[in-house]
Amino acid sequence: MGTLIGHVGPGFGFLIIGLWQLFNHIKLYCQHPKSYRPPIWFPAPRVRHLELYLIMMGGWTSILMELFIGPSRHQPLDPTDWTIPSNHLHNFEHATISFTIFAYAAFALHFDRVRLRAGGTLSFLLGALAFAVELLLSYLHSTDHAGVEWQYHWLLQIAIAVSLITTVMGIPFPRSFAVGFVRSVSVVFQGVWFNVLGIMLYTPRFIPKGCSLETDDGRFVVPCKGHLSLHRAKALVNLEFSWTLIAVVAFSMWFYLYLAKKYPELAEYECLAEKVDQEDGIWKSPKIEEENPDSFADVGKWLKPKDLER
Known part of the structure; x- marks a missing residue:
């Protein structure tokens, strides 16, 4: 993944899935704020499992790119003893991440098809x-990211940690709009930051002053000349991260305001088969109490059909 395409490709996938999640979370909450309980994935209008299919396809494509298309010999193992070469360890690490994402989508798809009772919880865990x-x-x-590279990847871990925390929080707080909203925004931010990382780190014209783009053992590195150049480059990365975060949050807020106007709250009707006893909080059936002789419903019990026709 240490190339421009290796970061822009996954970033584009995270961005599409994050925007789809963000759109559905906001739409569902705006239309049904009282009964809001979002799933971990959202069906499309015509293709129910479109999101899961896209995740599976993206994960499988990333695995093929890392293990069989990206390497110069188009296979990741050493042909002499079939071991993993040191310069291909990062390919296996990236492929492992993609395989885990693929496994999540595959199991979530299967859980939905068999209508498993705990399918939603297990999907959140996956x-x-x-x-x-x-x-x-x-x-x-395995790749020792140092200097500017380290700064980009360290800040990326913050976005991943937020996605992890909010996904776990979705299990005990399934009705929290804040949890779903922040999780969606964090996935969008991952996609945007992956693109920023790939473009700014692996495009020669965007390399900070005092640093240069070089190759080391088949991969690109960005060494800097001197401590001052490295310090300046890291400070620029911090500014890029802050500006990107502000832009993503501002867009998310505007997106919420736009969808709130487009999808107003729908009228929700409560089922009259049951009601809550406000005194003890116990659900009771709305049956007419026989002990109440003044009940309007009891009047019909004592009237004959002829009386009712009058």
Whole structure:
């Protein structure tokens, strides 16, 4: 993934899924604020499992790119002893992240088809596992990101951690709009930051002054000349992160205001088959109490059909 395409490709996938989630969370909450209980994935109008299909396709494509298309010999193993070469460890790490995301979508699809009672909870757990593996392998990366690269990837871990935390919180707080909204925004931000990382880090014209784009063992690195150049480059990365975060949050707020006007609240009707006893909080059936002789419903019990016709 240490290339421009290797970051822009996954970033575009995160961005599409995040925007789809953000749109559906806001729309569902605006139309049904009282009964808001979003799933971990949202069906499309005509293709119910479109989101899961896209995630599976993206994960499988990333696995093929990392293990069989990206390597120069189009296979990741050493042909002499079939071991994993050191310069391909990062390919296996990225493929493992993609496989975990693929597994989440595949199981969530199966849970929905078999109508598993705990399918929603298990899907949340698998989604959290995918973010946890992404965070773990981003932190314990075999490639020793240093300098400017380290700063970009360290800030990326903040966005991944937010996605992980909010996904886990979706289990005990399934009706919280804030949890779903922040999770969607964090996925959108991951996509945007992946694109910013790929473009700014692997495009020569955008490299900070005092730093340069070079190759080391088949991958691109960005070394800087001197401490001052490195310090300036990291400060610029921090500014990029702050500006990107502000832009994503501002867009999310505008998106909410726009959808709130487009999708006003729909009238929701309560089922009259049951009602709540306000005194003890116990659900009771709205049957007419026989002990109440003055009840209007009891009047019909003592009237003959001839009397009712009059």
